[in-house]
Amino acid sequence: MPQRTRFGSAHVDIPKFRGMGRREYPVWLLTTMRRSELFEHWRVPVATAVCWFYDGPGGTYTYRPNGPWAEPQQTTHPFTNTAIVGENDTMFHRGDGFAPPHEAGPRGLTLDCVCEPADVDARTWQIRENDRVLARYDAAQVRIALSWSAEVYVDDTARRVADEHLDDLGLDTVVDTFVADLNARGQLSSRPDDPLHDVDFIARLARTYRVLPTHYPTVEETDAVARIEAAIGA
Structure with missing residues (x-):
């Protein structure tokens, strides 16, 4: 889905050590x-x-x-x-x-939201929270x-x-x-x-x-x- 990212948000992934990983330590x-x-x-x-x-x-x-x-x-x-x-x-x-400024994406997304094809041909995608559709996008926007x-x-x-x-x-x-x-x-x-x-x-x-x-x-x-x-x- 359309997404905007601030400059300067570069990051590294979480490293792993023998005996110490993300499941056990912060x-x-x-x-x-x-x-x-x-x-x-x-x-x-x-x-x-x-x-x-x-x-x-x-x-x-x-x-x-x-x-x-x-x-x-x-x-x-x-x-x-x-x-x-x-x-x-x-x-x-x-x-x-x-995403251009007028397509900043929906607000209020939760962990229950899914992004999925909205039709058989996947020409349209949607963001859905349970039975509520929050947004729809053409496949080219995804x-x-x-x-x-x-x-x-x-x-x-x-x-x-x-x-x-x-x-x-x-x-x-x-x-x-x-x-x-x-x-x-x-x-x-x-x-x-x-x-x-x-x-x-x-x-x-x-x-x-x-x-x-x-x-x-x-x-x-x-x-x-x-x-x-x-x-x-x-």
């Missing part, structure tokens, strides 16, 4: 662990393929294969049945918007994006170490490693009693290991976004 911790590069020994490389089906205007995919400090790259038309494979827990990326991920191991031994939990990482090791590194930087002298809920400790980690792209939109791009969002009433 996203902020896993992301900070990856950005710190202190736990590479336990990190599980993940290859992610993103595939598109869309031939309309806009809808590009901006990504940074050369690092967050390098110039970003961008996909070009046509998009249908094309894909990019990357290590998305490391590579900053984003799906760019493609961008379908599919994401597929796979863990990557250098050999069968590495796979076995992960599958059989022969060298898992634990929270105590993570906290001790962070504390030691912060101590070496002169930023922390003692271990927090409740590291997953200590606001000061969490904020210090975020500041110390913060990584963000350094290339931002030009003045012309920023002005264009401002005009669009003013028209939408954002």
Whole structure:
């Protein structure tokens, strides 16, 4: 469906480490662990393929294969049945918007909403919440994006170490490693009693290991976004 995206919303996916994943631990911790590069020994490389089906205007995919400090790259038309494979827990990326100001999409979407073909030929799509149709779109206005991920191991031994939990990482090791590194930087002298809920400790980690792209939109791009969002009433 039509979608608008603010400039600067590049992100990385949630990383995975042997013994520590998103089901057991908070996203902020896993992301900070990856950005710190202190736990590479336990990190599980993940290859992610993103595939598109869309031939309309806009809808590009901006990504940074050369690092967050390098110039970003961008996909070009046509998009249908094309894909990019990357290590998305490391590579900053984003799906760019493609809706004109007067087609900003419905508001008030919930987790009960579905986007589905409204007819047999899929020439029209609709957003539905239970029995209530919130919006309808021509097929040409709909961008379908599919994401597929796979863990990557250098050999069968590495796979076995992960599958059989022969060298898992634990929270105590993570906290001790962070504390030691912060101590070496002169930023922390003692271990927090409740590291997953200590606001000061969490904020210090975020500041110390913060990584963000350094290339931002030009003045012309920023002005264009401002005009669009003013028209939408954002």
